[in-house]
Amino acid sequence: MAKKDKHEVRDPIHVFVRLDTDERKVLDSPELQRLRNIHQLALTYLVYPGATHRRFEHSLGVMELATRVFDVITAPPIHDKIRDIIPNKDKRSYWRRVLRMAALCHDLGHLPFSHAAETELLPEGWDHERLTKEIIRSDEMKSQTWELLEVPVKIEDIVKVALGPKGSKELIFNEWETILSEIITGDTFGVDRMDYLLRDSLHAGVAYGKFDHYRLIDTLRILPKGGGEDDSDEPTLGLDYGGVQSAEALLWARYFMFSQVYCHPVRRIYDIHLKDFLQKWLENRKFSTETKDHLEMTDIEVLAALREANSDTKHPGHIHAKRIIKRGHFKLLYSRNPNDQDINPNAAVAIYEAACKEYGPDFVRSDEYRQKGGSQYFPVLCKDGRVLQSVDLSDTLLKVPVVVSDFVFIDRKLQPKALKWLEENRNKIITSKEEIEE
Amino acid sequence: MKRLQRSAVILSLVEELLQRDSWCGETHIQKATYFLQELLRVPLGFDFILYKHGPFSFDLSDELMAMRADNMVQLKSRPPYGPSIIPGPNSERLKQLFPITLQKYKERVEFVAKELGSFGVADLERTATALYVTLKDTTLGDDKIEERALLINKLKPHISIENARLSLENGKEIREKAKSLVGIG
Numbered sequence: 001m002a003k004k005d006k007h008e009v010r011d012p013i014h015v016f017v018r019l020d021t022d023e024r025k026v027l028d029s030p031e032l033q034r035l036r037n038i039h040q041l042a043l044t045y046l047v048y049p050g051a052t053h054r055r056f057e058h059s060l061g062v063m064e065l066a067t068r069v070f071d072v073i074t075a076p077p078i079h080d081k082i083r084d085i086i087p088n089k090d091k092r093s094y095w096r097r098v099l100r101m102a103a104l105c106h107d108l109g110h111l112p113f114s115h116a117a118e119t120e121l122l123p124e125g126w127d128h129e130r131l132t133k134e135i136i137r138s139d140e141m142k143s144q145t146w147e148l149l150e151v152p153v154k155i156e157d158i159v160k161v162a163l164g165p166k167g168s169k170e171l172i173f174n175e176w177e178t179i180l181s182e183i184i185t186g187d188t189f190g191v192d193r194m195d196y197l198l199r200d201s202l203h204a205g206v207a208y209g210k211f212d213h214y215r216l217i218d219t220l221r222i223l224p225k226g227g228g229e230d231d232s233d234e235p236t237l238g239l240d241y242g243g244v245q246s247a248e249a250l251l252w253a254r255y256f257m258f259s260q261v262y263c264h265p266v267r268r269i270y271d272i273h274l275k276d277f278l279q280k281w282l283e284n285r286k287f288s289t290e291t292k293d294h295l296e297m298t299d300i301e302v303l304a305a306l307r308e309a310n311s312d313t314k315h316p317g318h319i320h321a322k323r324i325i326k327r328g329h330f331k332l333l334y335s336r337n338p339n340d341q342d343i344n345p346n347a348a349v350a351i352y353e354a355a356c357k358e359y360g361p362d363f364v365r366s367d368e369y370r371q372k373g374g375s376q377y378f379p380v381l382c383k384d385g386r387v388l389q390s391v392d393l394s395d396t397l398l399k400v401p402v403v404v405s406d407f408v409f410i411d412r413k414l415q416p417k418a419l420k421w422l423e424e425n426r427n428k429i430i431t432s433k434e435e436i437e438e
Numbered sequence: 439m440k441r442l443q444r445s446a447v448i449l450s451l452v453e454e455l456l457q458r459d460s461w462c463g464e465t466h467i468q469k470a471t472y473f474l475q476e477l478l479r480v481p482l483g484f485d486f487i488l489y490k491h492g493p494f495s496f497d498l499s500d501e502l503m504a505m506r507a508d509n510m511v512q513l514k515s516r517p518p519y520g521p522s523i524i525p526g527p528n529s530e531r532l533k534q535l536f537p538i539t540l541q542k543y544k545e546r547v548e549f550v551a552k553e554l555g556s557f558g559v560a561d562l563e564r565t566a567t568a569l570y571v572t573l574k575d576t577t578l579g580d581d582k583i584e585e586r587a588l589l590i591n592k593l594k595p596h597i598s599i600e601n602a603r604l605s606l607e608n609g610k611e612i613r614e615k616a617k618s619l620v621g622i623g
Contacts, residue, residue, distance in 0.1 A: 086593070165489045166496050172488070177597065187499075223561065224596075225491070231519060232465075232491050232563045233596040338509075342528060345442055345508050345535075370504040372496075377464070377520045389520035391513070398515055404507035 219243025226387025566607025
């Protein structure tokens, strides 16, 4: 019987994700298989019990959506000012393969529990993007995956498309490579974001992250930035007019998912407790950046260590492990609000510092999140052939709020007392005349 | 520079650009900030790469988003070039926190706004890319306009060689004028 050269994987979002044999080799590599043991949403499952999905299935989803986008934007009609950047049929076929493999590989460098505290848990100059690059370029992946492909691809092309200019600042991108990377990592229409919103929403059991991605993808186009006469002709991902409402839905979905799920205070404090534990447990308080060590370090190893530390009162990370395993997380003392912001833009920092003085730094934690990306402006191809700016055509895009959160947490035993203390001292703390200029 | 201190400098740049009738969209602020940091040596600490319409900083883009969240700036729709960024309700409060910093960089901010305030996006893209290419490759002397124009056209094919040449000439003039302000010869 002939060897099967088409493979399919069932997926709760995209139903079937299909791969050829070369792509299957990438999927079966130890580097990709490691992602089966990296939770997409860290310890969010302690708040939303269904959110136990992993980076592995997300990577498959990103590959599926990236392909759909590629097929739409390279098919007619192509805007006149863009025609020159689309490669010929053979090269298109090559880049489609690169895009699919880059999509599979884009998250290889994530730390256990997809931990976001990379500046504290990795040596200076490292982040998950750099780790991803190192893994894709590693001798192991080269000899055991890339060199075994029947149709070869250039490793550097995969790096560029997987990480984009933001993750590969040292590389120079041409316009076509920029567009391809934008398909995966793009600020507005990147499929990384589309897939995680849909997938996280499904698994967390909340409806906020849903939007009509079928319609959105069908209306994507490569367009010049557009606008007025003296505007740039640089190509970027934009939309046909008919897709504006699905783009609005995407950006609102993003806002709701961040404000309701990703910035849920209990999820955030569990992340902090996990970071505190990891810093006690890891050698030199950091993860190793050696590819071999990285591949051996997954959520399984961390969970085993957490359980061990929880039952060993002499373990240096005991107290932090116990807060996670026994659900004894710190509780909310303060969260950002507009009134305090008007008085002091650094109100949360002032309250955190005052609480540390009052109760000791071991019993207080702070957390800050500021939205990154998610721009509402993109070009739109109107029915009369003009290219206009999204925000000039939509009543709602400019109204999508920026996601921002500031929290101060306190040991749960101290919370009742600390809440009273804060009520009595809040105004004094945030109106402090302390000089902040150097 | 601390985050809010940096935000105050950006806010002052926004105000100056608006005073010079700039459209003051994100692209305008990105390119003007690039000039302010790289040419006028204001230590803002942004990491610029060649990306959207020339030099672009993802950190600056995030910073503008954070400033919107803190009501220091806000968006105003102004067809046909997309939204302008204008001071928000908390802008005065921010400026009150950093009078020394704002005074220190006032002249440089005014210089950038004066030189770039009247530019549209395409002009800004060409001029900022010309400066980026010039500062990145110091091995080419100032007289190597032709080589640099070819390089700009290679990096950004939608910028013609002729337009690249004009932008390099223009950029050279701006650099000359900036020298007295930052004390370089």
